[in-house]
Amino acid sequence: xxxxxxxxxxxxxxxxxxxxxxxxxxxxxxxxxxxxxxxxxxxxxxxxxxxxxxxxxxxxxxxxxxxxxxxxxxxxxxxxxxxxxxxxxxxxxxxxxxxxxxxxxxxxxxxxxxxxxxxxxxxxxxxxxxxxxxxxxxxxxxxxxxxxxxxxxxxxxxxxxxxxxxxxxxxxxxxxxxxxxxxxxxxxxxxxxxxxxxxxxxxxxxxxxxxxxxxxxxxxxxxxxxxxxxxxxxxxxxxxxxxxxxxx
Amino acid sequence: xxxxxxxxxxxxxxxxxxxxxxxxxxxxxxxxxxxxxxxxxxxxxxxxxxxxxxxxxxxxxxxxxxxxxxxxxxxxxxxxxxxxxxxxxxxxxxxxxxxxxxxxxxxxxxxxxxxxxxxxxxxxxxxxxxxxxxxxxxxxxxxxxxxxxxxxxxxxxxxxxxxxxxxxxxxxxxxxxxxxxxxxxxxxxxxxxxxxxxxxxxxxxxxxxxxxxxxxxxxxxxxxxxxxxxxxxxxxxxxxxxxxxxxxxxxxxxxxxxxxxxxxxxxxxxxxxxxxxxxxxxxxxxxxxxxxxxxxxxxxxxxxxxxxxxxxxxxxxxxxxxxxxxxxxxxxxxxxxxxxxxxxxxxxxxxxxxxxxxxxxxxxxxxxxxxxxxxxxxxxxxxxxxxxxxxxxxxxxxxxxxxxxxxxxxxxxxxxxxxxxxxx
Numbered sequence: 001x002x003x004x005x006x007x008x009x010x011x012x013x014x015x016x017x018x019x020x021x022x023x024x025x026x027x028x029x030x031x032x033x034x035x036x037x038x039x040x041x042x043x044x045x046x047x048x049x050x051x052x053x054x055x056x057x058x059x060x061x062x063x064x065x066x067x068x069x070x071x072x073x074x075x076x077x078x079x080x081x082x083x084x085x086x087x088x089x090x091x092x093x094x095x096x097x098x099x100x101x102x103x104x105x106x107x108x109x110x111x112x113x114x115x116x117x118x119x120x121x122x123x124x125x126x127x128x129x130x131x132x133x134x135x136x137x138x139x140x141x142x143x144x145x146x147x148x149x150x151x152x153x154x155x156x157x158x159x160x161x162x163x164x165x166x167x168x169x170x171x172x173x174x175x176x177x178x179x180x181x182x183x184x185x186x187x188x189x190x191x192x193x194x195x196x197x198x199x200x201x202x203x204x205x206x207x208x209x210x211x212x213x214x215x216x217x218x219x220x221x222x223x224x225x226x227x228x229x230x231x232x233x234x235x236x237x238x239x240x241x242x243x244x245x246x247x248x
Numbered sequence: 249x250x251x252x253x254x255x256x257x258x259x260x261x262x263x264x265x266x267x268x269x270x271x272x273x274x275x276x277x278x279x280x281x282x283x284x285x286x287x288x289x290x291x292x293x294x295x296x297x298x299x300x301x302x303x304x305x306x307x308x309x310x311x312x313x314x315x316x317x318x319x320x321x322x323x324x325x326x327x328x329x330x331x332x333x334x335x336x337x338x339x340x341x342x343x344x345x346x347x348x349x350x351x352x353x354x355x356x357x358x359x360x361x362x363x364x365x366x367x368x369x370x371x372x373x374x375x376x377x378x379x380x381x382x383x384x385x386x387x388x389x390x391x392x393x394x395x396x397x398x399x400x401x402x403x404x405x406x407x408x409x410x411x412x413x414x415x416x417x418x419x420x421x422x423x424x425x426x427x428x429x430x431x432x433x434x435x436x437x438x439x440x441x442x443x444x445x446x447x448x449x450x451x452x453x454x455x456x457x458x459x460x461x462x463x464x465x466x467x468x469x470x471x472x473x474x475x476x477x478x479x480x481x482x483x484x485x486x487x488x489x490x491x492x493x494x495x496x497x498x499x500x501x502x503x504x505x506x507x508x509x510x511x512x513x514x515x516x517x518x519x520x521x522x523x524x525x526x527x528x529x530x531x532x533x534x535x536x537x538x539x540x541x542x543x544x545x546x547x548x549x550x551x552x553x554x555x556x557x558x559x560x561x562x563x564x565x566x567x568x569x570x571x572x573x574x575x576x577x578x579x580x581x582x583x584x585x586x587x588x589x590x591x592x593x594x595x596x597x598x599x600x601x602x603x604x605x606x607x608x609x610x611x612x613x614x615x616x617x618x619x620x621x622x623x624x625x626x627x628x629x630x631x632x633x634x635x636x637x638x639x640x641x642x643x644x645x646x647x648x649x650x651x652x653x654x655x656x657x658x659x660x661x662x663x664x665x666x667x668x669x670x671x672x
Contacts, residue, residue, distance in 0.1 A: 035668040037557070039585050040501025040545045043669050072670045084558045084580040107556065111501060111585055112611035113547025118554055120617060132554075132615050 025064040028124065032066050032100035033057060034075065041110030049108040049117050052140055056148040057104065066100065074098060088126030095124055121151045129154045165243035172235030179228035182221045189218035281364045282372045283357045284314040288325035289345045289379035293392055297380065304328055306378040306421060306484040308335045312589055313488055314374055316549040316610070320360055322353040326394065334479065334569050346395045351406055361412035373413035378484055381422035391422065415533055417541060419463045421484045458535035461505060463487060465528060478572040483526045485572065486515045491542040492587045494576035497650045498662045499583065503542040505532035506659035510650045518642030532659055544587055551590040551607030556583050556617045562641045563598040579646030597624060
């Protein structure tokens with residue numbers, strides 16, 4: 001029985017490894033490259049351009065690039081056209097329909113005696129960036145890789161500021177700074193009192209009450225530092241979690 | 249186009265056939281060298297017929313489009329003051345539209361075309377005319393040049409007879425497709441005049457001239473369609489839009505005669521008054537009915553504006569001087585590319601707004617997706633409000649329209665592809 005369980009476990013493990021890589025990728029990160037449209041160019045040339053883009057995307061994105069076969073099967077059920085979207089909301093719906101976090105579409109053109117490719121990339125929020133670039137004769141891999149990487153970079157640089165995580169992290173930083181300041185203040189007070197009376201009279205009731213006040217002040221600073229440290233820790237953790245949560 | 253202009257065209261086609269050796273077939277498409285002669289003349293030799301306003305603008309528009317795609321192009325026109333302002337620098341390159349200039353230009357182009365043929369190439373000649381046409385008492389048709397009429401026999405003997413072109417594309421926009429807004433004279437309503445013209449041509453002459461294709465305005469005599477909003481004849485505006493790529497229904501980069509005919513039909517589909525419709529007769533060269541009337545794939549000095557899927561409806565492109573370059577009503581699913589003069593600023597406009605863009609060097613493609621649209625300025629919005637402007641280009645042109653139109657065509661339809669390539 002034990003051997004059978006072990007064999008079953010190994011089999012399941014093997015099947016897990018054998019699954020398509022894209023299936024292991026969360027939907028929010030899955031990238032779909034839609035088969036390219038073509039204009040004034042042979043469909044074979046458009047397919048070649050698409051393959052180059054896929055290769056460049058695979059190099060950058062790894063397992064999260066959905067294989068063409070899976071995309072084609074999905075598109076057969078949704079209609080084999082490029083998106084007719086003109087706004088972010090429509091593109092976001094298109095991405096959801098394709099069960100993708102990111103969608104890349106393109107048109108290969110052969111006008112004016114040149115080969116050109118126009119690429120569009122958008123994420124789950126539907127915001128789109130585009131690039132048009134000529135495809136030089138000869139080895140086009142480097143040029144296409146540059147194009148694809150540029151597209152992703154542009155999209156990253158246009159990413160909107162995530163307000164909530166930044167506010168939370170800012171508050172955490174402020175609390176942390178306050179904690180450090182209070183801690184240093186308490187430490188300074190402790191050191192001053194350990195060296196002498198820290199400005200209090202040397203004897204008498206007045207000296208006693210003055211010393212007690214100084215000690216109380218130091219304790220309050222230390223306690224405030226501890227509280228602020230805790231707050232900074234909690235806010236920092238919350239900020240990191242929310243930042244990761246909102247990451248595309 | 250007048251009935252008596254048809255014999256002019258047919259005779260010219262006959263001359264071209266006699267003069268030219270049989271051109272190579274479609275396999276030689278990649279080695280086509282093109283030449284163009286564009287003639288525009290506002291003037292009328294008949295005092296009863298007023299001069300045209302925009303024949304020179306039409307000639308300038310054709311010339312701008314064709315010169316960037318051709319090895320050699322000539323413009324024969326006297327541009328009026330407004331046209332010179334709209335097309336700066338062009339007047340210095342234009343020659344007067346006289347008989348002597350026309351024949352001189354053709355002699356020069358014939359020499360160039362002969363060299364192309366000797367080198368194994370396929371010279372293609374565009375011969376474009378915009379202006380008045382008339383018929384003499386004997387029934388011989390003629391077009392109007394600055395120094396007199398140019399008769400059918402002249403065209404036969406002196407223009408197309410000696411032509412070295414392997415393919416000839418004749419585009420004739422005579423005066424009857426002008427002045428729509430100021431339509432004058434008797435406007436008979438009846439069966440399609442284009443159909444009658446087609447029957448006439450098909451039955452009698454055109455099949456004998458296999459390398460000549462014709463694009464003719466076929467609206468009736470006395471009907472003149474000129475539209476101030478576009479500073480152009482309506483027929484020529486639609487033809488230029490088609491040649492710029494708006495008619496390329498299957499996205500192969502080539503505008504064939506059948507696509508042009510369907511495009512113009514769609515552009516006028518919404519015009520309810522038959523007297524106001526621009527009618528066109530288009531017949532491809534019998535030698536190669538798929539001969540490209542416009543080929544955007546060829547190396548050229550044009551830039552290109554890509555209208556991707558998503559953009560839809562009626563839209564037009566104007567340059568910074570307000571010259572309307574191309575217009576279409578686009579189905580949302582298909583992508584369209586429009587050829588435009590390079591190194592210029594353009595405004596893509598629709599009823600909803602406008603987007604500014606610029607085309608840099610020749611061969612550059614500008615993607616219109618994601619352009620910033622702003623409300624249309626009042627000055628640009630005004631002209632489109634007139635009655636004719638609201639009716640032209642109201643029907644979307646694309647595969648759906650083309651399939652329906654193809655059933656009535658004599659030309660073989662182009663192959664329409666279905667969506668994207670979903671092969672594994």
